[in-house]
Amino acid sequence: MIVKTHGVVLRYWPYSNTSRIVSWLTPDYGRINTLIKGAQRPRSPFLGQFDLFYTCELLFYTRDRSDLHIARECYPQNNRKWLRESYRATALASYYADMIYRFSPAGAASPALFDLLNRHLDCLQTPEIRPAYLFWYELKLMELLGFNPGFQQCFRCHAAINPRCPPHFFSFAEGGMICPSCAERDHVETESITPDVLASLLAWQRTNSPQAVRACRHTPRQLGHIEKALGSFIRHHLESPIESRDIALNILRLPPCAAS
Numbered sequence: 116m117i118v119k120t121h122g123v124v125l126r127y128w129p130y131s132n133t134s135r136i137v138s139w140l141t142p143d144y145g146r147i148n149t150l151i152k153g154a155q156r157p158r159s160p161f162l163g164q165f166d167l168f169y170t171c172e173l174l175f176y177t178r179d180r181s182d183l184h185i186a187r188e189c190y191p192q193n194n195r196k197w198l199r200e201s202y203r204a205t206a207l208a209s210y211y212a213d214m215i216y217r218f219s220p221a222g223a224a225s226p227a228l229f230d231l232l233n234r235h236l237d238c239l240q241t242p243e244i245r246p247a248y249l250f251w252y253e254l255k256l257m258e259l260l261g262f263n264p265g266f267q268q269c270f271r272c273h274a275a276i277n278p279r280c281p282p283h284f285f286s287f288a289e290g291g292m293i294c295p296s297c298a299e300r301d302h303v304e305t306e307s308i309t310p311d312v313l314a315s316l317l318a319w320q321r322t323n324s325p326q327a328v329r330a331c332r333h334t335p336r337q338l339g340h341i342e343k344a345l346g347s348f349i350r351h352h353l354e355s356p357i358e359s360r361d362i363a364l365n366i367l368r369l370p371p372c373a374a375s
């Protein structure tokens with residue numbers, strides 16, 4: 116059966132000298148792999164039609180007994196050329212796509228994930244790429260994958276957490292805040308989170324506005340704390356290690372003139 120959908124190119128690799136396998140995130144079929152026969156031949160109709168982070172219109176033949184479908188046609192709708200003009204943007208886009216490739220369910224309709232990836236790739240069209248974008252994306256992605264860290268109430272007794280009233284404790288194993296009473300009573304292993312960091316995490320969880328994320332300024336201490344806290348949470352619940360995260364964060368730490 117031939118079907119038509121849209122897809123973001125997550126990665127591609129050789130199948131033969133001239134053919135490529137392309138992994139896409141689509142709204143209708145989730146993450147899928149397609150074989151593009153003869154993609155590298157000089158007269159291939161696919162030449163220039165797909166590349167990393169492109170959003171394309173895609174026609175493909177589904178194959179019931181294989182998870183490798185056959186691409187028939189694809190046309191770029193958004194080639195995001197700015198992602199090829201900035202190392203910072205490329206590093207973040209690579210991390211975004213890598214997380215989707217690793218953790219999104221294969222073959223299951225994922226319109227919300229597709230929308231999230233498109234919006235966050237488009238947000239990288241700015242000269243001021245900040246680590247906050249990465250952390251914001253992580254929180255939104257965790258929510259859609261069902262691992263949303265709970266910052267608003269105690270994971271055990273459900274008491275409301277007031278961000279302005281420290282101390283605050285977070286359990287990576289349980290995936291949520293633990294109030295001081297529960298932490299002491301149950302001897303839960305926790306990390307302390309400062310009120311300013313907790314306020315940032317809550318704000319990113321709630322907002323869909325890149326302008327709001329861009330407007331927040333953080334000190335290196337705050338960013339280090341957030342990087343460690345979210346990194347520990349992700350490693351605990353998904354997989355360890357995620358090299359593309361470390362690469363993206365290392366590139367974002369370079370001075371802008373060295374990695375623009």
Ligand SMILES: [Zn+2]
Pocket residue numbers: 269270271272273274293294295296297298
């Ligand atoms: Zn509690």
